[in-house]
Amino acid sequence: xxxxxxxxxxxxxxxxxxxxxxxxxxxKEDEEFKKQFEFESNLKRVVKEKRHKELKSKLNQFExxxxxxxxDKKPSFSYLKIAASIIILITAxxxxxxxxxxxxxxxxxxxxxxxxxxxxxxxxxxxxxxxxEREAFVAYEAANYQLAIEKFDKAKSKDYFNFYKAQSxxxxxQYEKAKHLLExxxxxxxxFVAESHWYIALIYIKEENKTKAIEYLNQLVEKYKYKTxxxxxxxxxxx
Amino acid sequence: MxxxxxxxxxxxxxxxxxxxxxxxxxxxxxxxxxxxxxxLPEEDLVDIYQEAYIAFYDNVxxxxxxxxxxxxxxxxxxxxKYMIFDKLKYNxxxxxxxxxxxxxxxxxxxxxxxxxxxxxxxxxQQLLYKHFSTLGKKCKELLDLFYYRGFTIKDILMHTxxxxxxxxxSTKSRCMKILKERILNTN
Numbered sequence: 001x002x003x004x005x006x007x008x009x010x011x012x013x014x015x016x017x018x019x020x021x022x023x024x025x026x027x028k029e030d031e032e033f034k035k036q037f038e039f040e041s042n043l044k045r046v047v048k049e050k051r052h053k054e055l056k057s058k059l060n061q062f063e064x065x066x067x068x069x070x071x072d073k074k075p076s077f078s079y080l081k082i083a084a085s086i087i088i089l090i091t092a093x094x095x096x097x098x099x100x101x102x103x104x105x106x107x108x109x110x111x112x113x114x115x116x117x118x119x120x121x122x123x124x125x126x127x128x129x130x131x132x133e134r135e136a137f138v139a140y141e142a143a144n145y146q147l148a149i150e151k152f153d154k155a156k157s158k159d160y161f162n163f164y165k166a167q168s169x170x171x172x173x174q175y176e177k178a179k180h181l182l183e184x185x186x187x188x189x190x191x192f193v194a195e196s197h198w199y200i201a202l203i204y205i206k207e208e209n210k211t212k213a214i215e216y217l218n219q220l221v222e223k224y225k226y227k228t229x230x231x232x233x234x235x236x237x238x239x
Numbered sequence: 240m241x242x243x244x245x246x247x248x249x250x251x252x253x254x255x256x257x258x259x260x261x262x263x264x265x266x267x268x269x270x271x272x273x274x275x276x277x278x279l280p281e282e283d284l285v286d287i288y289q290e291a292y293i294a295f296y297d298n299v300x301x302x303x304x305x306x307x308x309x310x311x312x313x314x315x316x317x318x319x320k321y322m323i324f325d326k327l328k329y330n331x332x333x334x335x336x337x338x339x340x341x342x343x344x345x346x347x348x349x350x351x352x353x354x355x356x357x358x359x360x361x362x363x364q365q366l367l368y369k370h371f372s373t374l375g376k377k378c379k380e381l382l383d384l385f386y387y388r389g390f391t392i393k394d395i396l397m398h399t400x401x402x403x404x405x406x407x408x409s410t411k412s413r414c415m416k417i418l419k420e421r422i423l424n425t426n
Contacts, residue, residue: 004412012391039419042361044386046368049360050379051300051387052293058256059289062263117276122324 003033007040108237109206112230116167116195120160131155140164145171163192170199179203194224198231210238248307251299263292266312273316277323287326291319294355301389303354317349370421378414385411 006023009015015023026033121137136151145168152165166181182196182203197220204213217231217238250258270288271281279287295314298304304314360368371379384390384398392404401407 008392011386011389013389014391039415040386042364042367043371043382043415043418045360045364046371047383047386048297049364049368050371051297051383052357055259055293055296056289058259059263059292062260063285063289066264066267119277119324119327122321 003030003036007033007037010037011040011044103210103238105205105208108234109202112205112234113170113202115171116163116192116199118164120164120191133158136164140168143171145169159190160192162188162190163196166196166199170203175203175206194220194226197224198227201231201234205234205238214238246311248299248304251296254300259296262311266292266315269312270315270319274319274323277327279323279326283326287319287322288315290357291315291322294318294322294353294357298353298355300387301354303352309349314349314353318353318355321350321355366422366425367418370418370425373421374414374417377410378417381407381411382414 001019001022003026006015006019006026009019010023027037118137118141121133123134123138123141132151132155136148136155139145139148139151148168149165152161152168155161162181162185166178166185169175169178169181179200182200185191185196186193186200197216201213201216201220204210204216214235217235220226220231221228221235246258246262251262267285267288270291271284274284274287275281277284292315295304295311295318298314307314309317371382374382381395384395388394390398392407395401395407396404401410
């Protein structure tokens with residue numbers, strides 16, 4: 001088999017095992033072969049780029065068209081819709097009045113609580129080593145929180161572990177343990193300090209401890225830029 | 240039944256604008272809704288959506304996706320999430336904590352089978368790009384089939400008007416020779 005055929009099979013993904021060995025050998029030893037290989041690799045990248053540019057320009061056209069169609073759509077009113085809206089308003093008002101004088105802590109908690117996503121450890125690529133940290137985050141993303149906690153305990157400690165362990169405890173409703181860990185995050189000024197304020201406030205809401213919840217929410221609003229609007233609304237609802 | 244449920248791999252490979260647009264519009268709101276929790280500006284998210292869409296399309300065209308093992312939206316979301324992670328790592332942004340894990344099940348396996356690396360062009364490649372653009376239509380099409388689609392000479396024979404393998408081989412060599420000459424002449 002000549003060299004250009006070898007390259008041909010490489011680029012059409014059809015090298016046999018033996019050819020692969022020969023290919024690697026030539027790449028190391030034969031300067032001319034290496035040069036041709038690099039030329040074709042570059043060409044492959046360039047052909048791809050050309051495709052990307054064409055496709056990108058098409059997608060941008062779809063994007064512009066969608067925007068124009070959106071702004072062209074005029075709002076349509078009908079008496080039926082207006083009537084329906086009035087009924088909804090009246091009903092909502094009545095329920096609002098019913099709930100006006102009491103704080104529904106459980107609702108406040110469930111409306112505001114969402115588990116924090118994994119933003120620190122990327123498991124999108126296969127790692128050759130299956131480290132305890134990787135296992136912990138795989139378990140975390142799979143919502144297997146008990147296992148995540150165990151793996152976090154086994155892994156070599158990192159700054160953000162306390163926060164994610166706290167999240168895991170929150171998910172399995174062990175609020176005291178979660179709170180304790182979040183307080184540690186704040187004390188030791190680790191990553192996720194602002195977020196920890198938010199979650200501690202939510203735990204206090206769950207425990208119906210209005211004063212403490214407001215205390216943490218106020219700190220969050222004053223010192224950080226995380227969930228400011230949501231925190232203000234919660235303070236209002238609690239006051 | 241959702242529109243994209245009846246779009247086949249074959250339809251996508253034909254690459255008609257109607258299909259491209261249908262898939263684009265069908266998945267756009269799904270992706271943006273999923274991605275808004277990452278607290279990135281909407282224009283960045285649209286950009287990432289487009290990049291993910293293109294990467295998905297690449298993998299359909301180059302045969303890495305041989306059959307759909309997931310829905311199109313799962314492919315695009317998984318690729319997009321991978322790209323968002325890259326961006327977040329770069330920006331270290333704060334994230335909205337309302338993350339729907341179920342969307343991403345099996346994503347590791349999915350991503351690992353795909354080719355989504357997309358480095359910027361090197362100076363050498365930029366020059367090559369410039370000259371590639373000046374090639375005739377026939378050369379561009381043939382090189383595209385070969386290097387983008389990963390077609391073998393036999394595949395090309397089946398899908399085009401060429402009437403022998405030898406003609407394909409010699410046309411390809413000629414196209415590459417022209418390219419090399421044009422590059423040499425600029426230096």
